[in-house]
Amino acid sequence: MAPAFEQVPVPEPPHNTSDTVNNDAQADYKSRVTVVGSGNWGSVAAKLIASNTLKLNSFRDEVKMWVFEETLQSGEKLTDVINRTNENVKYLPGIKLGKNVIADPDLENAVKDADMLVFVTPHQFMEGICKRLVGKVREDAEAISLIKGMEVKMEGPCMISTLISEQLGINCSVLMGANIANEIAVEKFSEATIGYRDKREIAEQWNVVAIAAGFVDGLDMGNNTKAAIMRIGLKEMIAFSKLLFSSVRDSTFFESCGVADVITTCLGGRNRKVAEAFAKNGGKRSFDELEAEMLQGQKLQGVSTAREVYEVLSHRGWLELFPLFATVHDLCRSSSTIRHS
């Protein structure tokens, strides 16, 4: 079962019953999938996609996964270990990805034949990755982004899907939802929202709200307060999205990518967890320090997202409209001030 991806609109395999022979090249064609990214969420995505390509006639079994190469403490390369053990020992330990997931440290090689590109890296790496991929992907490739957050440029924030679409000249859909990776990895039920074409969802930035929820937990303030913070975070997110993208509709926030994502992120996500530790320590230990200690190489998105959001709010004179977003950044910043002084 691969619930998070079962809703992805994959092309139907051509009708090809046992008593007819169909020599049409189109019917025999099998799509190739490459996952760009191999962190916690990227590895989960590769695992689920690989279990689905085995079942679907219209896809090649093999799923390529581009891995940002690292040398492990053992001296081995991460890609070698993944290909030998079928496990991403660093970012998704204990979970078999499937033998048909092939780790590849060469970005261009990994994408060159792919019909379907699944982008799932930390958002701050995407601009650099896109630059490297210009002219290197198939013109008819379809992309889907599983990346949360936005790229903040001089001219304003830009959705990751728009970045991919514009830089690479290909269509890019979006998958968002209440999806904590480790739960999906062990095949617990999850739902997701797919945004495509004009109904593309805005890039969610729940991680800022999750930081605030973590503060509430760390200060032991109770469920009513946490619920209030989540509600206010939801309202600020809606307001922020509408100010930036006029086509955003309220109803989108009742989908999995909206209220359900804020809930699960604030209950179980890594941003919440580190923010809780931050508050418990009274701000005396920085986010960087806690991240290094608690996340084993995974990255915290919330602190940098809070800063990016703050920059947009500040630049446009909207700070007073977004007290929760602004305060989260202030608190995170105070920690780095303490650390550097």
Next chain:
Amino acid sequence: MAPAFEQVPVPEPPHNTSDTVNNDAQADYKSRVTVVGSGNWGSVAAKLIASNTLKLNSFRDEVKMWVFEETLQSGEKLTDVINRTNENVKYLPGIKLGKNVIADPDLENAVKDADMLVFVTPHQFMEGICKRLVGKVREDAEAISLIKGMEVKMEGPCMISTLISEQLGINCSVLMGANIANEIAVEKFSEATIGYRDKREIAEQWNVVAIAAGFVDGLDMGNNTKAAIMRIGLKEMIAFSKLLFSSVRDSTFFESCGVADVITTCLGGRNRKVAEAFAKNGGKRSFDELEAEMLQGQKLQGVSTAREVYEVLSHRGWLELFPLFATVHDLCRSSSTIRHS
């Protein structure tokens, strides 16, 4: 601090500075508050109101609280113990209500002089209470209902505030929000939504969703699933409300009485807790049995609300539109079938 009630629109005390003498009878008049109900939430409400009446010149200090009389295991009457110890030892043990909370077992006596009536009983008792109060309350009294749920009558469901308003011929506002009573009792921050006049909120029935969330917890299904259940519950609640009351607006569900209430109820409420135990026991122990064991005399609303909602859905042919609501009732009912067979 009494956050849940600080937003209640109480009349401003008359302007009366130290260097003027104001003999206007109106200015000296002090409103009297009676709380109708003394369960967990009723006791918390009385405590907060009593701390506010001490601070506000426009209110008498004394707050009457109608108590459904019970004889405790010690042989003492509950009202006598409350008035002697200032504590509702049965429904809010360990919390001082304030000396100015006066428990009264005589319903008519408790309400007869009140300018402000705060209704906070289990919803199934309200129709009987209203019948007893016809002609017994001041004509100019203002009521506010803190009661969740609806009264299901032959002619369809009826909001509790409407029931009060119509039966007693007085205005009735509504207070709803993300308010778990025990957290408010220890003065943790909470927010609430006040509905009044034409902007009166629909009576929320989150408890059905909380039962579903408790099942998820009991089956150890994880945060993504819980978030999905809460989201679907929210959508069914909105759809249900709109079908019953055409004036309901989406924006109401972004207030404390909406999304925040569903979150806190599903995180910390008693319905969630008992439903979790129900699921952990594989349905082998009934809700009635678990309620008696786990809640020390407090009542579970979710199971009866689920049945009432089911009756409305069934009567109107809407069952297929509300799979979550319908399934919660099916599961609760299966337990009572098991129990009685």
